[in-house]
Amino acid sequence: MPQIPQMPRTHPVHRRDVLQAGMIGALGLSAASVAGLRQQSANAGTTPARPRSVIYLFLTGGPSQHDTFDMKPEGPSDFKGEFSPIATNTPGIEICEHMPMLAERSHLWSLVRSLTHTRNGHDDATYLMLTGKSLLPPTFRANKPQTIDQPSIVSIAGAKCARRNNMPSSAVLPEKLYHSNSGIYPGQFAGLLGAQHEPYFIEATDKPHAYHSYSGAFPKYLFNLHKGQPADRDTWRFEVPALTLPEGVFDNRFQNRRQLLDIVDHQRLSLEQHASGGAYDRIRESAISLMADPKVRAAFDVRKADPKILERYGDNSFGWSLLMARRLVEAGVNMVQVNMGNLGSWDLHGNNFPLLKNFLFPPTDRAVSALLDDLNESGLLETTLVVMAGEFGRTPKITHIAPEIYKLPGRDHWGALQSVWFAGGGVQGGNVIGSSDRNGAYPTSSPQTPETFAATIYEALGIPREAVWHDVTGRPYHVYDAQPIEKLMG
Secondary structure (H helix, E strand, O other): OOOOOOOOOHHHOOOOOOEEEEEEOOOOOOOHHHHHHHHHHHOOOOOOOOEEEEEEEEEOOOOOOOOOOOOOOOOOOHHOOOOOOOOOOOOOOOOOOOOOHHHHHHHHHHEEEEEEEOOHHHHHHHHHHHOOOOOOOOOOOOOOOOOOOOHHHHHHHHHHOOOOOOOEEEEEEEOOEEEEEEEOOOOOHHHHHHHHHHOEOOOEEEOOOOOOEEEEEEOOOEEEEOOEEEEEOOOOOOOOOOOOOOOOOOHHHOHHHHHHHHHHHHHHHHHHHHHHHHHHHHHHHHHHHOOOHHHHHHHHHHHOOOHHHHHHHHHHHHHHHHHHHHHHHOOOEEEEEEEEOOOOOOOOOOOOHHHHHHHHHHHHHHHHHHHHHHHHHHHOOEEEEEEEOOOOOOOOEOOOOOOOOOOOOOEEEEEEOOOEEEOOOEEEOOEEOEOOOOHOOOOOOEEOOOOHHHHHHHHHOOOOOOEEEEOOOOOOOOOOOOOOOOOEEE
């Protein structure tokens, strides 16, 4: 296992008072946050630097490096699989034949073929890749998120990036990550950072998590994981979500999204009626009015987009999610994490090749390509880093470990190597960093870790190298645990 590159500790860390995290109104704005928004309005005549954003596409379950971005056509026959590589728009770079749209856009993206860590369990590896840590703390509990967990990358991004307007600083969609029907993954939440820094979880699906055999980009690409066949589950829906609160702010009375939206509408009308009399706190009034802003709602209403746009992204849950992420970034969210798949869509111990070819590659190739095009054409790609990764890679050797469950073979968990895809945010397109051995099992050059991965995201967001975050007791922690990935940015 390569040693983690360490950041130089040239700046002393001083304790400071924990900022009061009182949540104001339905958006959870503090007095300081709203005052900052007012100051931004007062400074509207200035020309500030263009804000920087990140969209993190997390392929839950762990995609195979061999069948995506690091193919080994000359490797052993029981390693290389059924797919062939195709040339991309960049000479010398080949990827899987079933991602032709991404291949055409290789001048916009780069690959890191050498990310490595030591964990092969879904819970463990998800924690590492969502928190940017290579080591699990002794307090780690699988399927049991705790307030003493390390904060997720998206939580730190939300805490350290200034809120731009009425939108949250960070968000996760279209659902939290569940491990089959056994529990919820740790590592997705704010943990030690405190509940006030939870990202906004946009629960846009009504999928019953207990149906752990069904996965994919519904409705068209929904499949039965075990049978490797289409799943006829037309009851699964992708709902336009009402704006919800960070985890744990209100009690169970306000869990229903529609009820919350009704409450916000009622509060907005009341505020409008009483504003002149000063009966309501002005800061609370600002927060409620921001939340009720029709422009904010429009960012979430992706199902009503122009049919041509939906066709470009793919009229399915992957496409809807990436379209929403693009709109949220444009609306002012600093970092959006998109969980692409549910209940381990990419966890293909069996039926690997037909499921990738028929159900996972088509919607992913289309949606990610549409996202790239949209960001590029709008000028946002220059300041928006898009990164795509899973919790780990897959074993070099193709196996058939459970023929009584899976009809066809697949690949097992493999933390030692995965390929990570980057675009935008200053990334030099048409580039490959790092390499793997002949079998696609271990890095042979430029090994990267979850720490360098996280540092690259923080750098893309413009977070200073000396930045710290504080837990709920005021104890300081460095944001950066390593240097960003070298030679990735142009």
